[in-house]
Amino acid sequence: MIQSVLRSALGKMASIPREIIQKHNKLLVDLCDYIDPKDPGYTNFITSLRNADLPPGRLSRVENEPAKLFQLMEQKGKLKVGDYGVLEEALQNSGNDEALSLVRRLGSEITKEMAGQGLTTSSAAEETVQERDISPNKRVITVAETTQELDGSPSKRIKPEPRDASDIPKKRYYDRENKRGYLLILNFTKDREGTELDVSNLKKFFEGTLNFDVDDPREDRHNDFSLSELNKVLEQTRELLNFRAKKFYCFFCAILSHGDEKGILCDDGLYKTIDEIRTTFANDKMRNFVGKPRVFLIQACRGTTTQQGHDMADDWPTDIADVAGKISVPTDADVLMAYATTPGNKAWRRENIGSWFIHVTISVLEERHLHEHVEEMFVTVKDEIAKDEKWKTASGGRMMPCTWSTLTQRLMI
Structure with a gap:
């Protein structure tokens, strides 16, 4: 089941309480039941995400797996705890009213809880996302603590050094203008x-x-x-x-x-x-x-x-x-x-x-x-x-x- 694949592990988020993070993860797990890549409007959903500047190569590799797709969105800062704007727009463009209603309802609850504790979506800006291994002998703690295996030995993640934009080659396309x-x-x-x-x-x-x-x-x-x-x-x-x-x-x-x-x-x-x-x-x-x-x-x-x-x-x-x-x-x-x-x-x-x-x-x-x-x-x-x-x-x-x-x-x- 998709539910066993999803549940992105959020790293350093000490300012966001465990309960809110759990609701965020549950929203994404539940959302997978409402999104079917075979639906007629799914192409519009992916097109909307492509227009949101998700990397096309990586997007094409996960576009038919909603759980991994949400994970990519989190990695690229397009989906954060309490911030579901990009996701809502994509769902609206796809005509998926049930999924859109779910995101708006649960997303609103999460945003209100964050506001009640003086938190904003910028609190999640530095989150680190890694793929979760949901195997029988492991668990992952998705709060402000190090990702750990069940035996208690830590598996620390090191945040990579930021890469200067000038070092990244621009995507080049064959010229077809007026041809x-x-x-x-x-x-x-x-x-x-x-x-x-x-x-x-x-x-x-x-x-x-x-x-x-x-x-x-x-x-x-x-x-x-x-x-x-x-x-x-x-x-x-x-x-x-x-x-x-x-x-x-x-x-x-x-x-x-x-x-x-x-x-x-x-x-x-x-x-x-x-x-x-x-x-x-x-x-x-x-x-x-x-x-x-x-x-x-x-x-x-x-x-x-x-x-x-x-x-x-x-x-x-x-x-x-x-x-x-x-x-x-x-x-x-x-x-x-x-x-x-x-x-x-x-x-x-x-x-x-x-x-x-x-x-x-x-x-x-x-x-x-x-x-x-x-x-x-x-x-x-x-x-x-x-x-x-x-x-x-x-x-x-x-x-x-x-x-x-x-x-x-x-x-x-």
Whole structure:
């Protein structure tokens, strides 16, 4: 239960009585019962906290665990004994009236008790918060005394020296002002029912929502690309991006395919590896595009797990090994490789929705792109596909997307 996870340990708070601190902790424990990350308004709750300057990286790691989220708020001074303003605003923005009512009612009681003893919220300004270990043989004293284990031996916390703000590097973002993005879709359709939905979803979001230039060279063809035709498409795209680099701030390439350990199998029986596609757009081959991010979305199997039920794997019907191919570690900067699955495993799709990976990726990007950078959003993609019960084959098989990145700045799209 969440109640067994929460209860932040408050350190040096000698001026605040034990009873008030206990009420504060009880408020946070009770509040966890009213907050469900699956509620429709929860996204607005997190967005409000993001606007309150909570660190986005740490926030994304705990945003689906209210207990740890409150702990982060305490650590960053956004939640103190008797001061629930940031929390109330976030709950109000999320439309969670029950949780808001609870905070206002109990928070008001705590504030009144503090006022009656001549205390203000500034009394909690120097509090120290640490994660509580609620194991059977331990307890933590949350009053003006040292954190202790049950046997009485103290475990003292040392407050770190404050860090000068000038020593902390500023967050940097890729420049996209007055520029557009570019998406190339490499779609191989043979024996890949449902891939047309992936293409439709990609176009709808990247072209319709983000106003990207989108190129789908397979759209007006009857057959998939031969190796020479694929090479020509890649070279033409590279030349366009390099020649018109001032127009574009980023390049996305969606690869929807079958294949094996040799790479993507083209229509003429020849292969193209993911590594060869990536290096086509390396810095040394498009000097004018240096410093601009390139993102590859790779919907393809990477192993030989047997397909089950209505879920179809993106290997060939004749049990071949590895769609994504053997990719060496990229040495050029500003590249993000996003794979549908880890090596040795299949990437699944369904006729009625397309591939799991592209479907969830587009859903997450649509929901979060205004507030989160690309790498942060892919954490959510990985979390949803790995843990949500609906992304499971009839036999219980799972899929674990993975990313590899040399992005040097944060990419907003």
